Amino acid sequence: MGITTSELKQLNCDMVYRMIYENNGITKQMIAKELRFSLPTISQNLGYLLEQDKIHCSSHRAATGGRPAQLYKFNYNSRITISVELLANMLNVAAVNLAGEIIAESSLDLVFTNDPLYFETFSSWVNHFIASLSCRPEQILGITIAIQGVVDADQEHISFGTLLSSSTFVRTDFAQHFQYPVSLIHDAEAAGIAESWHSAPDMNAIYLSLNANLGCAVIVNGQIMRSRHLSSGVMEHLTLYPNGIPCYCGKCGCAESYCSANTLIRKSGLSLPLFFQKVRDKNIKYLPIWQRYLQDLALMIDDVRMVIGGDVIIGGLLTPYLTDEDLDSIKDSVYSLTTFKNADFTISKGKYGKKATLIGTALTRITDYLKEERLVD
Ligand SMILES: [Zn+2]
Structure with missing residues (x-):
């Protein structure tokens, strides 16, 4: 024809x-x-x-x-994606252009509650942010919300939302308030998408998001691995110490209880900036807390590398505080722990730091758009 x-x-x-x-x-x-x-x-x-x-x-x-x-x-600004990072007590929103660049952003302290008033407040604030961009409606590709929880395979429900104290809210609770398409994504998966963007096609890696709560994602052949119900895995709930410190998931001894940024805050009783100031001053009370944290992180990495023998990318809230010496120390500890001494790998900081979630959240829509426009294969 x-x-x-x-x-x-x-x-x-x-x-x-x-x-x-x-x-x-x-x-x-x-x-x-x-x-x-x-x-x-x-x-x-x-x-x-x-x-x-x-x-x-x-x-x-x-x-x-x-x-x-x-x-x-x-014109990278010809289409804009709205990314929202929904945390238990805070919202971050960003307008991201087709280059994956944040062109505007805002934050709001708002405690998540699964009730209509929350969804109304959420949507009113996000709609106000969109209006402030002075974009034409057709410029907005849609809104993607990164959740501190695992999104079910149907993309409509939350299969694990303990950090938000609810798993019973659904995509339409948000979508009914917007004139644009709305989708949900697990926040750690979104951050992993950002860090694997433009990576080599044969890249295999573990992405660790050292945020207040630990998040993880698996990158296989340059793409985020997506299993059916647990999204890109929940390695933060690997058991590091049987019968150890209780985790919010209900188990005891999970990596979350030893390797999240909250661990440092809980053990030191200090804010992160103050804690790291003490650590860098080699304070004898706080330095051991940091050294123990690095060892526990190495223990987790060694366990995970038994399955995914690739590189390690570290992102999230702790990224700005991590020094090259810290990364070397983690790697040395992994080598001393592992049975497989000849398996070389790298540990590096991610490119996007704590912005990785907002950027990765947008990239899902941006990639689809670029394909629809036949700009990429
Ligand atoms: Zn757990």
């Missing part, structure tokens, strides 16, 4: 759009040369893409002088 004229026009326009996406800052003549289209055809497509606000045009004068060239660039 042959291709129709309108299909051919669309195909040509898609090719011009992709050329600009892949070569951000390209002239009309360069596009014509690469695609072997006539200049009038290119001009027509550029006109359409400019009208749609999908691309920008700017003048650039070469260092050697001469007439300034018109450079066409991809």
Whole structure:
């Protein structure tokens, strides 16, 4: 079956759009040369893409002088995703563009309660944030909410929400208040998506989110691993010490009770900035707490590496406090613990720190959009 004229026009326009996406800052003549289209055809497509606000045009004068060239660039702000990080006592919201950059953000202290008033307050605040962006409605791809809990395989229900003291709220409790598509994601999984974005296709790694509560995700072949009901796994509930410190999940001795940032706050009685100030001053009361924490983290990493023998990426709240010496200390401890001394691996800090959840939350929608627009395969 042959291709129709309108299909051919669309195909040509898609090719011009992709050329600009892949070569951000390209002239009309360069596009014509690469695609072997006539200049009038290119001009027509550029006109359409400019009208749609999908691309920008700017003048650039070469260092050697001469007439300034018109450079066409991809408009990363043509579509915006709204990411919300829903924590037990706080909300963080961000507007993220197609480059995965946060272009606006805000926070609100709000204790989660599973009742209509909470969902109304939540949506009213998020809608107010969206209005402040002065975007056209069609620019908003949707709203994705990162939950401190495991989202069920149906993407509608919460299968484990003990940190929020509820597992009975559903996606539609939020969605009914918005004119945009709304979806849910497990926060640790979202952070793992950010840290695996643009990674090598053969990357296998464990992502550890050292937040107030510990979060983990598994990256296999450059992609987040998704199992059916436990999302990207719940390694924070691996048993480190049988009959150890009680965990919020109901078990005792989970990694959460030894490797979360809350562990340091609970043991030291100090805020994180003050605790790390004491640690870096080599205070004899607080330094052992940190050293023990690093050893417990190594114990967990060694256990997890028995299944996923890849690298380790560390993100979350503790990232800014971690020094290269700390990372070396964790790695040395893992080597001394492990039976498999020849299995080399790296431990590194993630690129996005505590913003990883908000960015990864948006990337799910951004990736889908880029595929729909045929900008990526
Ligand atoms: Zn647990």
